[in-house]
Amino acid sequence: MAAFKLDRAAVLKSAEGLIDFVNKGPSPYHVVEECKRQLMERNFTELKEKESWEIKPNGLYFVVNNFSTIIAFAVGGQYKPGNGFNAVGAHTDSPCLKVKPRSNRSRCGYLQVGVECYGGGIWHTWFDRDLTVAGRVVVRSSKGLEHKLVHIKKPILCVPNVCIHLARDDHLKFAPNKENHM
Structure with missing residues (x-):
């Protein structure tokens, strides 16, 4: 079994980033807005639900529905229209x-x-x-x-x-x- 060493500073920075994100998201609408802001910062392109999408290899995209749902995805470099894809999901709401x-x-x-x-x-x-x-x-x-x-x-x-x-x-x-x- 391989051993690895945790970088304490990196773990603390990651934890502080999570706390900051949670504090910016007191509602699902705020969470979606913060996710949108972070994705735009990382050069993702917003797609509109009711428009045709032109998906390209190596593209970074997201779509927002009803201000309360966001779906973001990255397209692989070997993408061809008609190929399958994988998706990972999460939710923005809480009790x-x-x-x-x-x-x-x-x-x-x-x-x-x-x-x-x-x-x-x-x-x-x-x-x-x-x-x-x-x-x-x-x-x-x-x-x-x-x-x-x-x-x-x-x-x-x-x-x-x-x-x-x-x-x-x-x-x-x-x-x-x-x-x-x-």
């Missing part, structure tokens, strides 16, 4: 609380935001934590409807836990009603 389109409510003097649980989250970990807001909004402008990224970095929301004397048995099994309690 989160999505703000409902009609989410504005108030109860007991508090402004509330209706959310829905997306993905397979470990939901009890979301209670009693400061939460930020990130994603996209669609706005009407002189150009028509435009997509804009939003990231409010300071905590503005919280999913409060009920106090213990109002829920004596919650410590036995924490099972919030996702529709009414989040």
